[in-house]
Amino acid sequence: EIVLTQSPGTxxxxxxxxxxxxxRASQSVSGSFLAWYQQKPGQAPRLLIYGASxxxxxxxxxxSGSGSGRDFTLTISRLEPEDFAVYYCQQYGxxxxxxxxxxxxxxx
Amino acid sequence: QVQLQESGPGxxxxxxxxxxxxxxxxxxxxxxxxxxxxxxxxxxxGLEWIxxxxxxxxxxxxxxxxxxxxxxxDMSKNQFSLRLSSVTAADTAVYYCTRLVMVLAxxxxxxxxGTLVPVSS
Numbered sequence: 290e291i292v293l294t295q296s297p298g299t300x301x302x303x304x305x306x307x308x309x310x311x312x313r314a315s316q317s318v319s320g321s322f323l324a325w326y327q328q329k330p331g332q333a334p335r336l337l338i339y340g341a342s343x344x345x346x347x348x349x350x351x352x353s354g355s356g357s358g359r360d361f362t363l364t365i366s367r368l369e370p371e372d373f374a375v376y377y378c379q380q381y382g383x384x385x386x387x388x389x390x391x392x393x394x395x396x397x
Numbered sequence: 398q399v400q401l402q403e404s405g406p407g408x409x410x411x412x413x414x415x416x417x418x419x420x421x422x423x424x425x426x427x428x429x430x431x432x433x434x435x436x437x438x439x440x441x442x443g444l445e446w447i448x449x450x451x452x453x454x455x456x457x458x459x460x461x462x463x464x465x466x467x468x469x470x471d472m473s474k475n476q477f478s479l480r481l482s483s484v485t486a487a488d489t490a491v492y493y494c495t496r497l498v499m500v501l502a503x504x505x506x507x508x509x510x511g512t513l514v515p516v517s518s
Contacts, residue, residue, distance in 0.1 A: 321502040326444075333493055333508035334444065340502030377444055381503050384457060386446035 291316050291382045293389035301397040308365040310392045312378035317358045322381035325354055325363045328391075329374045337376075338363060370396075399423040401494045401509035409488075409516050415481040419494030419509060426475050428452065432497040433470065433477045436505070437490040440513075445490075449497055450477060489516045 292315040302308055312323070320341035326334035336345040338354035341361055351366040365372055373396050378389040405417035419433070426433060434449030448458035450468045458466045462481070470477040481488060492514055496507040 324502075324504045326505075333511050334505075335508075336504055336506050339498075339504035339506075343502065345504070345506065379444075379505070385459065388444040388446070390443050 290385055291318060291380055291387055293378050293380060293387055295376075295378060295389035295392045297392060298390075299393045299395060301395050302368055303397045304368050304370055306368050308368055308372070308394055310363040310365075310376050310394070312356075312361045312363070312389050314359045314361075314380060316382070318361075318380045318382060320357050323354075323356070323361050324379045326377045326379065327372075327374050328377065334377060365394075368394075399496060399507045401496065401507055403492060403494050403509045403512040405492075405512060405514065407514070409484055409514060410518055411485055411516055412483055415479070415484050415488065415514055415516070417479045417492055417494070417512065417514070419477050419479075421475045421477075421496075426470065426477070427472050430498065430500055432499055434468065434495055434497055435479045436493045436495055436508075438493070438511070439487075439490045447479065447481075447492075451499075484516045486516050488514075490514065
Protein backbone atom coordinates (compact mmCIF):
# COMPACT_ATOMS: atom_id res chain seq x y z
CA GLU A 290 0.00 0.00 0.00
CA ILE A 291 1.27 3.44 -0.92
CA VAL A 292 1.14 5.81 2.04
CA LEU A 293 0.75 9.52 1.43
CA THR A 294 2.18 11.91 4.03
CA GLN A 295 1.05 15.52 3.88
CA SER A 296 2.91 18.45 5.41
CA PRO A 297 2.53 20.59 7.26
CA GLY A 298 -0.34 19.28 9.35
CA THR A 299 -1.57 22.84 9.88
CA UNK A 300 -0.61 25.92 7.90
CA UNK A 301 -1.43 29.38 9.29
CA UNK A 302 -1.43 32.16 6.70
CA UNK A 303 -3.18 35.43 5.93
CA UNK A 304 -5.39 36.26 2.94
CA UNK A 305 -3.27 37.37 0.01
CA UNK A 306 -0.34 35.15 0.97
CA UNK A 307 0.96 32.16 -0.97
CA UNK A 308 0.30 28.65 0.33
CA UNK A 309 2.45 25.64 -0.47
CA UNK A 310 1.17 22.21 0.59
CA UNK A 311 3.24 19.07 0.26
CA UNK A 312 2.29 15.44 -0.38
CA ARG A 313 4.99 12.78 -0.23
CA ALA A 314 4.38 9.16 -1.25
CA SER A 315 6.05 6.09 0.23
CA GLN A 316 6.61 4.81 -3.32
CA SER A 317 6.63 6.42 -6.73
CA VAL A 318 3.18 7.43 -7.94
CA SER A 319 2.14 7.87 -11.53
CA GLY A 320 1.29 11.51 -12.02
CA SER A 321 -1.86 10.42 -13.78
CA PHE A 322 -3.15 9.13 -10.48
CA LEU A 323 -2.42 12.03 -8.12
CA ALA A 324 -5.27 14.36 -7.20
CA TRP A 325 -5.99 17.10 -4.67
CA TYR A 326 -9.28 17.86 -2.89
CA GLN A 327 -10.55 20.69 -0.72
CA GLN A 328 -12.94 20.04 2.15
CA LYS A 329 -14.79 22.66 4.18
CA PRO A 330 -16.57 21.85 7.47
CA GLY A 331 -19.79 19.94 6.96
CA GLN A 332 -19.22 19.57 3.23
CA ALA A 333 -18.07 16.84 0.89
CA PRO A 334 -14.58 17.10 -0.58
CA ARG A 335 -14.29 19.01 -3.86
CA LEU A 336 -11.90 18.00 -6.63
CA LEU A 337 -9.30 20.70 -7.31
CA ILE A 338 -6.45 19.09 -9.26
CA TYR A 339 -6.07 15.78 -11.08
CA GLY A 340 -3.26 14.21 -13.05
CA ALA A 341 -0.94 16.07 -10.65
CA SER A 342 -1.34 19.40 -12.46
CA UNK A 343 -4.69 19.62 -14.29
CA UNK A 344 -7.27 21.95 -12.77
CA UNK A 345 -10.77 20.54 -12.44
CA UNK A 346 -13.70 22.32 -14.05
CA UNK A 347 -14.48 25.65 -12.41
CA UNK A 348 -11.36 25.77 -10.21
CA UNK A 349 -9.71 29.23 -10.13
CA UNK A 350 -6.25 29.54 -11.65
CA UNK A 351 -4.75 30.56 -8.32
CA UNK A 352 -4.73 26.81 -7.58
CA SER A 353 -1.93 24.85 -9.22
CA GLY A 354 -0.42 21.42 -8.81
CA SER A 355 3.02 20.10 -9.59
CA GLY A 356 5.37 17.24 -8.90
CA SER A 357 6.25 13.73 -9.95
CA GLY A 358 7.55 10.48 -8.54
CA ARG A 359 7.16 10.68 -4.78
CA ASP A 360 6.81 14.44 -4.23
CA PHE A 361 3.81 16.54 -5.17
CA THR A 362 2.80 20.10 -4.32
CA LEU A 363 -0.41 22.09 -4.26
CA THR A 364 0.13 25.84 -4.50
CA ILE A 365 -2.43 28.56 -3.89
CA SER A 366 -0.89 31.73 -5.27
CA ARG A 367 -2.93 34.36 -3.39
CA LEU A 368 -5.19 33.13 -0.62
CA GLU A 369 -8.81 34.20 -0.65
CA PRO A 370 -10.96 33.95 2.52
CA GLU A 371 -12.87 31.00 1.03
CA ASP A 372 -9.64 28.97 0.59
CA PHE A 373 -9.23 28.24 4.29
CA ALA A 374 -10.14 24.58 4.57
CA VAL A 375 -8.61 21.10 4.78
CA TYR A 376 -6.76 19.78 1.73
CA TYR A 377 -6.21 16.11 0.87
CA CYS A 378 -4.00 14.48 -1.72
CA GLN A 379 -5.06 11.12 -3.17
CA GLN A 380 -3.38 8.49 -5.32
CA TYR A 381 -4.19 5.23 -7.07
CA GLY A 382 -1.74 2.36 -7.04
CA UNK A 383 -1.67 -1.42 -6.51
CA UNK A 384 -5.46 -1.59 -6.96
CA UNK A 385 -6.00 0.77 -4.04
CA UNK A 386 -6.97 4.42 -3.74
CA UNK A 387 -5.44 6.12 -0.71
CA UNK A 388 -5.61 9.62 0.76
CA UNK A 389 -3.15 11.66 2.75
CA UNK A 390 -4.10 12.62 6.29
CA UNK A 391 -4.83 16.21 5.26
CA UNK A 392 -3.39 19.70 5.73
CA UNK A 393 -5.52 22.23 7.55
CA UNK A 394 -5.10 25.72 6.12
CA UNK A 395 -6.18 28.22 8.74
CA UNK A 396 -6.37 31.99 8.94
CA UNK A 397 -3.46 33.54 10.81
CA GLN B 398 -24.68 18.79 -13.72
CA VAL B 399 -24.43 15.36 -12.13
CA GLN B 400 -25.85 15.03 -8.63
CA LEU B 401 -25.46 12.14 -6.20
CA GLN B 402 -27.64 11.59 -3.14
CA GLU B 403 -27.11 9.02 -0.41
CA SER B 404 -29.99 7.41 1.43
CA GLY B 405 -30.28 4.80 4.13
CA PRO B 406 -30.98 4.19 7.81
CA GLY B 407 -29.64 6.70 10.28
CA UNK B 408 -28.42 4.14 12.78
CA UNK B 409 -27.04 0.60 12.56
CA UNK B 410 -26.62 -1.86 15.43
CA UNK B 411 -23.27 -3.59 16.02
CA UNK B 412 -22.89 -6.90 14.13
CA UNK B 413 -25.63 -5.92 11.65
CA UNK B 414 -25.31 -4.92 8.01
CA UNK B 415 -25.05 -1.31 6.91
CA UNK B 416 -26.95 -0.64 3.67
CA UNK B 417 -26.84 2.60 1.69
CA UNK B 418 -28.13 3.61 -1.72
CA UNK B 419 -26.89 6.39 -3.97
CA UNK B 420 -29.23 7.92 -6.54
CA UNK B 421 -27.58 9.56 -9.52
CA UNK B 422 -29.33 12.35 -11.40
CA UNK B 423 -28.33 14.57 -14.28
CA UNK B 424 -26.65 11.84 -16.32
CA UNK B 425 -26.90 8.17 -17.16
CA UNK B 426 -24.75 5.74 -15.20
CA UNK B 427 -24.44 3.52 -18.26
CA UNK B 428 -21.00 4.61 -19.52
CA UNK B 429 -17.58 3.00 -19.53
CA UNK B 430 -16.09 6.43 -18.83
CA UNK B 431 -17.22 6.33 -15.22
CA UNK B 432 -17.10 4.11 -12.18
CA UNK B 433 -19.30 4.50 -9.10
CA UNK B 434 -18.25 3.97 -5.52
CA UNK B 435 -18.08 4.82 -1.86
CA UNK B 436 -15.65 6.70 0.39
CA UNK B 437 -16.07 7.16 4.14
CA UNK B 438 -14.81 9.56 6.78
CA UNK B 439 -14.97 8.83 10.53
CA UNK B 440 -15.87 11.92 12.57
CA UNK B 441 -12.88 14.28 12.76
CA UNK B 442 -10.68 11.98 10.68
CA GLY B 443 -9.48 11.49 7.12
CA LEU B 444 -10.90 9.82 4.03
CA GLU B 445 -10.95 6.08 3.36
CA TRP B 446 -11.81 4.55 -0.01
CA ILE B 447 -14.26 1.64 0.32
CA UNK B 448 -14.72 0.40 -3.23
CA UNK B 449 -16.00 0.94 -6.75
CA UNK B 450 -18.17 -0.80 -9.32
CA UNK B 451 -17.22 -0.51 -12.97
CA UNK B 452 -19.05 -0.64 -16.26
CA UNK B 453 -19.91 -4.26 -16.85
CA UNK B 454 -20.25 -4.99 -13.14
CA UNK B 455 -16.65 -5.58 -12.08
CA UNK B 456 -15.89 -4.43 -8.58
CA UNK B 457 -12.79 -3.30 -6.72
CA UNK B 458 -12.64 -3.09 -2.95
CA UNK B 459 -10.27 -1.81 -0.29
CA UNK B 460 -8.44 -4.95 0.90
CA UNK B 461 -9.00 -3.92 4.52
CA UNK B 462 -12.78 -4.13 4.01
CA UNK B 463 -13.05 -6.64 1.17
CA UNK B 464 -14.39 -9.52 3.25
CA UNK B 465 -17.34 -7.40 4.46
CA UNK B 466 -18.17 -5.15 1.49
CA UNK B 467 -20.44 -5.49 -1.50
CA UNK B 468 -21.30 -2.83 -4.09
CA UNK B 469 -24.05 -3.35 -6.65
CA UNK B 470 -25.75 -1.27 -9.31
CA ASP B 471 -29.29 -0.92 -10.68
CA MET B 472 -29.00 0.86 -14.01
CA SER B 473 -32.78 0.93 -14.49
CA LYS B 474 -33.10 3.17 -11.43
CA ASN B 475 -29.79 5.04 -11.88
CA GLN B 476 -28.76 3.82 -8.43
CA PHE B 477 -25.92 1.94 -6.82
CA SER B 478 -25.70 0.46 -3.34
CA LEU B 479 -23.28 -0.38 -0.56
CA ARG B 480 -23.54 -3.23 1.91
CA LEU B 481 -21.09 -3.52 4.80
CA SER B 482 -21.60 -6.50 7.05
CA SER B 483 -20.70 -7.21 10.69
CA VAL B 484 -20.30 -3.55 11.57
CA THR B 485 -18.65 -2.28 14.73
CA ALA B 486 -18.28 1.18 16.26
CA ALA B 487 -15.18 1.63 14.08
CA ASP B 488 -17.48 1.75 11.05
CA THR B 489 -19.17 4.90 12.33
CA ALA B 490 -18.51 7.49 9.64
CA VAL B 491 -19.90 9.87 7.08
CA TYR B 492 -20.38 7.78 3.95
CA TYR B 493 -20.02 9.53 0.57
CA CYS B 494 -21.06 8.13 -2.78
CA THR B 495 -18.80 9.24 -5.61
CA ARG B 496 -18.25 9.18 -9.34
CA LEU B 497 -14.79 8.13 -10.52
CA VAL B 498 -13.73 9.36 -13.94
CA MET B 499 -11.62 6.76 -15.68
CA VAL B 500 -10.31 8.67 -18.69
CA LEU B 501 -7.08 10.66 -18.95
CA ALA B 502 -6.44 10.67 -15.21
CA UNK B 503 -8.47 8.90 -12.55
CA UNK B 504 -10.26 11.23 -10.17
CA UNK B 505 -13.37 11.42 -7.97
CA UNK B 506 -15.09 14.35 -9.62
CA UNK B 507 -18.57 14.28 -8.10
CA UNK B 508 -19.52 13.49 -4.51
CA UNK B 509 -22.80 13.16 -2.65
CA UNK B 510 -23.35 15.40 0.35
CA GLY B 511 -22.59 12.46 2.66
CA THR B 512 -24.65 10.68 5.26
CA LEU B 513 -23.55 10.04 8.84
CA VAL B 514 -24.09 6.44 9.90
CA PRO B 515 -23.55 5.82 13.61
CA VAL B 516 -23.04 2.24 14.73
CA SER B 517 -24.46 1.91 18.19
CA SER B 518 -26.68 -0.31 20.27
